[in-house]
Amino acid sequence: MGRPADRGGKPSRRRSAGRPGAGTIAAFLAPGLVLFLLFVLAPILFAAYVGFFRWNGLGGPPTDFIGFENFTNLLQDKVFLGDLWRVGLLIAGSLVIQLPLAFGLAMLLHQRFPGRTVFRLLFFVPYVLAEAVTGVLFRLIFSERRGFADSLLAAVGIEANVGWLSDRTVVLIVVFGILTWKFFGFYMILYLAGRQNIPDELYEAAAIDGASDGQMFRRITLPLMGPTLRITVFLSIIGAVQLFDLVFVLTGGGPFHASETMAITMYEQGFQRNQIGYASALSIAMFAISFVFALFYQRFVLKRDLQGGLTGGGSNGGDR
Amino acid sequence: MPAVNTKRGNLLRNTGFYIAAFLTTAFVATPILFALLGGFKDNQQLRENALGLPNPWNTENYTDTLSSDVFWQQAVNSALIALATTFIVVAAAAMVAFVFARYAFRGREVLFMLFATGLMFPFAVAVLPLFIILRTMGLLDNPLGVILPQAAFGLPLTIVILRSFFRAIPGEVEEAAIIDGASPWRFFLTILLPMARPALATVSVLALVGSWNNYLLPLVVLNDSNLWTLPLGVDQFSGQYASDTAKVLAFVMMAMLPALLFYGFAERHLINGLTAGSTKG
Numbered sequence: 001m002g003r004p005a006d007r008g009g010k011p012s013r014r015r016s017a018g019r020p021g022a023g024t025i026a027a028f029l030a031p032g033l034v035l036f037l038l039f040v041l042a043p044i045l046f047a048a049y050v051g052f053f054r055w056n057g058l059g060g061p062p063t064d065f066i067g068f069e070n071f072t073n074l075l076q077d078k079v080f081l082g083d084l085w086r087v088g089l090l091i092a093g094s095l096v097i098q099l100p101l102a103f104g105l106a107m108l109l110h111q112r113f114p115g116r117t118v119f120r121l122l123f124f125v126p127y128v129l130a131e132a133v134t135g136v137l138f139r140l141i142f143s144e145r146r147g148f149a150d151s152l153l154a155a156v157g158i159e160a161n162v163g164w165l166s167d168r169t170v171v172l173i174v175v176f177g178i179l180t181w182k183f184f185g186f187y188m189i190l191y192l193a194g195r196q197n198i199p200d201e202l203y204e205a206a207a208i209d210g211a212s213d214g215q216m217f218r219r220i221t222l223p224l225m226g227p228t229l230r231i232t233v234f235l236s237i238i239g240a241v242q243l244f245d246l247v248f249v250l251t252g253g254g255p256f257h258a259s260e261t262m263a264i265t266m267y268e269q270g271f272q273r274n275q276i277g278y279a280s281a282l283s284i285a286m287f288a289i290s291f292v293f294a295l296f297y298q299r300f301v302l303k304r305d306l307q308g309g310l311t312g313g314g315s316n317g318g319d320r
Numbered sequence: 321m322p323a324v325n326t327k328r329g330n331l332l333r334n335t336g337f338y339i340a341a342f343l344t345t346a347f348v349a350t351p352i353l354f355a356l357l358g359g360f361k362d363n364q365q366l367r368e369n370a371l372g373l374p375n376p377w378n379t380e381n382y383t384d385t386l387s388s389d390v391f392w393q394q395a396v397n398s399a400l401i402a403l404a405t406t407f408i409v410v411a412a413a414a415m416v417a418f419v420f421a422r423y424a425f426r427g428r429e430v431l432f433m434l435f436a437t438g439l440m441f442p443f444a445v446a447v448l449p450l451f452i453i454l455r456t457m458g459l460l461d462n463p464l465g466v467i468l469p470q471a472a473f474g475l476p477l478t479i480v481i482l483r484s485f486f487r488a489i490p491g492e493v494e495e496a497a498i499i500d501g502a503s504p505w506r507f508f509l510t511i512l513l514p515m516a517r518p519a520l521a522t523v524s525v526l527a528l529v530g531s532w533n534n535y536l537l538p539l540v541v542l543n544d545s546n547l548w549t550l551p552l553g554v555d556q557f558s559g560q561y562a563s564d565t566a567k568v569l570a571f572v573m574m575a576m577l578p579a580l581l582f583y584g585f586a587e588r589h590l591i592n593g594l595t596a597g598s599t600k601g
Contacts, residue, residue, distance in 0.1 A: 039472035043449035130533035151370035242442030
């Protein structure tokens with residue numbers, strides 16, 4: 001025991017100059033905790049509560065309790081079910097195209113060749129731009145009546161007579177292409193960092209043992225990049241679930257909901273039609289999907305990699 | 321032995337590398353070049369000479385943007401909101417991360433888990449109830465209505481990154497400070513924070529970029545166009561001048577420029593932050 005405390009009559013607690021008491025610790029925690037409770041936790045609890053009411057958000061607190069009706073309506077809502085289907089398609093697309101593309105480019109840029117730093121710098125540029133500004137830019141590129149995309153294709157001899165953003169089947173492909181443009185650099189950077197963490201000695205030792213390049217890739221690179229691969233799959237799925245800015249600015253979810261996301265449906269119901277109760281239920285559904293997925297993923301897929309925090313580095317302030 | 325790790329890596333080495341790299345460069349750069357060069361064209365050129373260089377180079381769209389009060393107002397709004405958000409989130413998170421990293425106290429693990437779960441809350445989930453809470457607090461059409469929630473949602477990631485950095489600072493540093501009679505506050509402010517400058521730079525860059533690019537929260541909070549940030553302004557401008565594509569492209573380009581310049585300066589911090597944020601537990 002150090003010297004006994006000279007104040008407060010609690011000789012058992014050590015209070016040298018450097019050991020803070022409970023008051024000091026609380027003071028350090030207070031600003032962050034207040035912010036977090038007020039603006040992160042309270043809204044989510046509030047949404048969970050409001051989700052059980054029919055409420056237009058006006059005239060005092062909600063009173064028209066309707067139990068699970070909002071949630072059962074949600075499961076019959078064609079737009080919401082369509083949102084789920086589209087999220088599934090976008091996730092499938094990123095797992096099959098976007099992430100492998102990023103991985104391949106990371107493997108490429110890991111090699112030493114002149115100019116690779118410049119390429120690395122360049123490929124990351126789209127990620128830095130605001131999603132909303134990107135949305136405006138691509139709205140102009142894919143504009144009807146011979147926009148830039150049409151001119152570009154015409155230059156290589158393709159006359160594409162499609163409404164890029166007005167054709168129900170094409171629009172989702174265009175959205176996916178733009179998402180790939182915007183985000184592959186982010187995943188590439190993560191893969192590069194993961195690859196750089198593998199010690200060269202492993203490859204040297206394997207080479208001495210006569211391993212081929214393909215063997216080294218399968219036996220060293222892939223397994224040791226497992227944690228990074230699993231994290232990027234996670235981030236990409238969570239990012240797809242909460243997708244809003246880019247698509248909202250690009251298409252507003254149209255035509256006829258063909259590019260709509262859950263967050264856009266929530267925005268329309270909540271902010272444009274004042275169906276606050278219903279939109280809250282939708283928020284909670286989004287939350288439940290990401291939360292259950294995150295817990296599941298953390299427990300069964302990431303458990304070997306880390307003991308705790310995951311990030312939503314993807315979009316938005318916290319965004320993201 | 322050079323770090324060759326795949327069979328294909330070997331074969332591609334010379335030509336393949338550059339073909340892939342240049343194809344990707346074209347993919348990445350084309351849309352941005354379209355904005356940059358399109359801003360120097362007029363609308364007739366955009367129609368008839370979509371792919372070529374501007375001829376003649378027309379600077380009017382850029383000078384219009386640069387001399388427009390609206391653009392500067394929105395840029396200043398974006399900057400002020402980003403700076404305030406960054407200051408608040410970094411200050412509050414550093415304090416929390418400090419006690420998490422350096423002191424054992426009852427409830428520490430529970431509180432840390434609480435913040436860490438915040439990493440899994442998609443912002444879009446909270447925006448509607450947040451709107452109602454902000455309305456009740458009278459923070460709609462108030463920059464604080466954007467700043468405080470942004471800071472709050474930035475806390476989890478910032479705390480996670482700073483905590484692991486603060487943990488790595490050796491205990492002897494603290495013991496020496498204690499022997500010199502420094503209080504926890506003094507140790508925190510005059511010793512720990514200065515030592516943590518690289519980590520603080522990293523989390524600050526993340527917060528700045530996140531705030532600068534945010535769209536959804538300003539969209540629902542800020543009705544008054546005098547308070548709008550650039551992402552809102554660009555969207556609105558493109559609707560207002562829908563028939564004047566060249567003018568919109570110049571505005572889009574100018575709105576992207578600060579982010580591009582900032583990336584040029586702070587590239588290392590940004591990338592360190594993103595990799596640390598995604599891989600550290």
